[in-house]
Amino acid sequence: xxxxxxxxxxxxxxxxxxxxxxxxxxxxxxxxxxxxxxxxxxxxxxxxxxxxxxxxxxxxxxxxxxxxxxxxxxxxxxxxxxxxxxxxxxxxxxxxxxxxxxxxxxxxxxxxxxxxxxxxx
Amino acid sequence: xxxxxxxxxxxxxxxxxxxxxxxxxxxxxxxxxxxxxxxxxxxxxxxxxxxxxxxxxxxxxxxxxxxxxxxxxxxxxxxxxxxxxxxxxxxxxxxxxxxxxxxxxxxxxxxxxxxxxxxxxxxxxxxxxxxxxxxxxxxxxxxxxxxxxxxxxxxxxxxxxxxxxxxxxxxxxxxxxxxxxxxxxxxxxxxxxxxxxxxxxxxxxxxxxxxxxxxxxxxxxxxxxxxxxxxxxxxxxxxxxxxxxxxxxxxxxxxxxxxxxxxxxxxxxxxxxxxxxxxxxxxxxxxxxxxxxxxxxxxxxxxxxxxxxxxxxxxxxxxxxxxxxxxxxxxxxxxxxxxxxxxxxxxxxxxxxxxxxx
Numbered sequence: 001x002x003x004x005x006x007x008x009x010x011x012x013x014x015x016x017x018x019x020x021x022x023x024x025x026x027x028x029x030x031x032x033x034x035x036x037x038x039x040x041x042x043x044x045x046x047x048x049x050x051x052x053x054x055x056x057x058x059x060x061x062x063x064x065x066x067x068x069x070x071x072x073x074x075x076x077x078x079x080x081x082x083x084x085x086x087x088x089x090x091x092x093x094x095x096x097x098x099x100x101x102x103x104x105x106x107x108x109x110x111x112x113x114x115x116x117x118x119x120x121x
Numbered sequence: 122x123x124x125x126x127x128x129x130x131x132x133x134x135x136x137x138x139x140x141x142x143x144x145x146x147x148x149x150x151x152x153x154x155x156x157x158x159x160x161x162x163x164x165x166x167x168x169x170x171x172x173x174x175x176x177x178x179x180x181x182x183x184x185x186x187x188x189x190x191x192x193x194x195x196x197x198x199x200x201x202x203x204x205x206x207x208x209x210x211x212x213x214x215x216x217x218x219x220x221x222x223x224x225x226x227x228x229x230x231x232x233x234x235x236x237x238x239x240x241x242x243x244x245x246x247x248x249x250x251x252x253x254x255x256x257x258x259x260x261x262x263x264x265x266x267x268x269x270x271x272x273x274x275x276x277x278x279x280x281x282x283x284x285x286x287x288x289x290x291x292x293x294x295x296x297x298x299x300x301x302x303x304x305x306x307x308x309x310x311x312x313x314x315x316x317x318x319x320x321x322x323x324x325x326x327x328x329x330x331x332x333x334x335x336x337x338x339x340x341x342x343x344x345x346x347x348x349x350x351x352x353x354x355x356x357x358x359x360x361x362x363x364x365x366x367x368x369x370x371x372x373x374x375x376x377x378x379x380x381x382x383x384x385x386x387x388x389x390x391x392x393x394x395x396x397x398x399x400x401x402x403x404x405x406x407x408x409x410x411x412x413x414x415x416x417x418x419x420x421x422x423x424x425x426x427x428x429x430x431x432x433x434x435x436x437x438x439x440x441x442x443x444x445x446x447x448x449x450x451x452x453x454x455x456x457x458x459x460x461x462x463x464x465x466x467x468x469x470x471x472x473x474x475x476x477x478x479x
Contacts, residue, residue: 009136011130014383024368024389024405024459025165025325026291027227027252027320029148029198055290061288062249074223076250105383 004060030075036112037086037105039070041097047117049096051089056082084108088115126374127474130452133374133384141391141434146426148198148388150395150406153182153215155204158233160267163256163295163336165328165407173202176398177417179211179219183218183302185396185417189350190222192423198249199226201471202406205232206381213246220247227251229291232278233271240281250289252308252320257300257307265297265336276314283315286406291318293367296346297336305348321346322367324409325459326469340475350380352354368470369460389458394426404433404458433458443467447474 035054039047052072054062064072076084084107090100100117107113124132144252164341172469177185189197206228207211219226219374227250228243236251243251255275256265263274282290292311296304304321323343324336338346345367353362357462366380368387377384388405390412396402399405402415412432415425432438439445443466447453453473455461460468467476 006136006139009132009139011137013133014378020333024407024457025229025293025322026148026200026202027229027250028152028199028291029225029227029250030289042217056288059286061286074288 007070030056035074035084035086035107035110037066037072037074037088037107038112038114039066039088040114041100041119042116042117045096045097047090049092050100050117051091053087053089055085055087058083058085082108088117089119129378129384130374132183133386134330134452136309139227140386140388144391144426144430144434146193146394147392148200148394150200150202150393151182151185151215152202152204152395152398152406152433153177153206153212154209154248155398156168156208157203157205157231158208159205159231159271161231161265161293161329162265162333163324164191165325165330172398175400177396179214181400182211182215183308186219186222186224187266188422190224195223197224200250201222201226203229203251205231207239210384210414212433213242215245216246216248225249229293229374230254230278231334232275234274235281237281240285244285244287248287251282252291252293253282254295255279255292255307255311256297257308258303261297261300261303264299265295276401279311279314279316289318290316292316292365293320294309295320296338297324298342299335299340301342301345304346308353308357308362308364309318312357315361317361319362319364319365319366320367321364322369322371323470325369327407327409327459340477343403343470347376347380350375354379355399369457370470371449371456373449373452384392384455387433388455394422394430396422404430406461409459409462412458432463438463449473458477 018114032065037052038051042119047070048066048068050066052064053060054074062074066072085104087106089102099120102119103115103117105113105115154176207230216226223333226248230250232253256262259272263269294307323338324330326337330336350364350366357364365382371385393405395406396417400416400418401413402417403413414429434453444450444455456468
């Protein structure tokens with residue numbers, strides 16, 4: 001229950017929900033605020049095997065494939081100066097529920113987004 | 122939201138108390154080797170080209186990664202450190218193994234052997250974040266790194282990194298009396314190279330730097346470094362470079378938020394743990410031996426994490442130190458663990474009180 005206060009507290013202190021830190025002589029990591037993207041078809045069925053590319057200010061910074069739940073997760077810097085967009089591509093044709101139309105989604109303002117993909121005719 | 126520093130300080134203390142109570146492991150250093158291709162004057166681990174103790178094998182690291190995947194959340198991030206992690210012949214295998222388990226990994230490097238081919242292999246192995254050391258302009262960096270080619274190699278590595286699609290990348294600079302006045306020029310060099318994040322450190326008074334006064338900033342010089350950040354943070358941010366003080370050293374909130382994006386919180390043993398190359402379990406890699414709390418070769422990590430990390434979290438041992446009489450004690454709570462040797466009466470350095478005159 002008390003953990004519920006953590007994120008609002010952090011926002012009040014830093015103006016950001018994002019907890020990015022680099023421990024001592026370590027590399028920076030974002031410990032909070034993943035961008036969770038879930039892809040489903042028109043019947044709410046998760047789509048596995050979609051290629052999801054993450055763009056930070058239009059630079060491709062990461063890519064991953066959706067799992068059994070149709071989900072991928074990215075961790076980003078989440079600062080005011082960054083804009084985040086994902087492109088979702090069906091790269092396996094008819095496998096995993098059919099062939100779907102690619103989609104671009106801006107995820108700057110959200111940490112979770114469910115994307116419904118339309119099937120190709 | 123504009124709040125008075127005292128209120129912010131209280132809220133931050135509350136925030137820290139929640140984090141300490143939860144002590145959710147999020148960040149794991151694995152020191153894959155102590156071998157290093159440099160012989161830096163300021164090395165906190167006293168690393169050399171050869172190591173005199175047995176190191177964990179690649180298979181052992183795989184088992185450790187399996188253990189953390191099964192025991193903790195996949196949100197635990199691994200930071201491969203050393204020594205120079207690129208000296209480990211299986212760094213790509215270890216990184217890829219972490220990535221294939223669905224977890225993130227990062228690396229800290231001196232950049233000496235980071236070329237395009239190696240960077241491509243790191244990216245192919247799923248690396249998420251890289252930190253590169255740059256300790257001054259050419260002469261100063263080469264002096265501190267004890268190698269006449271160190272700056273040129275780091276410069277090449279910096280350019281490669283800046284143009285790569287790695288999610289997080291930053292430059293760290295160990296500030297010493299020799300490079301203190303170069304900071305504006307270093308900032309401009311980073312901007313020229315399109316680097317966006319820069320962290321400044323004092324040199325840790327440990328390892329080879331322990332008794333080398335030539336390397337350690339005095340209290341006044343440290344204040345000068347803080348003033349540099351305070352005065353130039355906005356101007357450099359406008360040019361695309363974000364400057365931060367490292368996570369070392371408690372500061373009053375009104376100063377802290379001028380030099381760091383996030384207020385000071387020593388997370389060693391709270392959300393950070395380390396496994397050293399001989400299996401030692403501790404908080405951060407540079408914590409003194411008195412804070413080594415187990416060994417992965419004979420201890421169950423989660424049992425150690427739950428039962429032996431109170432010296433990091435509760436810090437009752439501070440009651441026997443001079444800090445208990447300080448007016449900042451309640452907020453500071455002993456500052457950074459790595460500034461202490463167990464049994465000492467005061468930390469190796471304090472950002473708020475000049476210990477040489479107190």
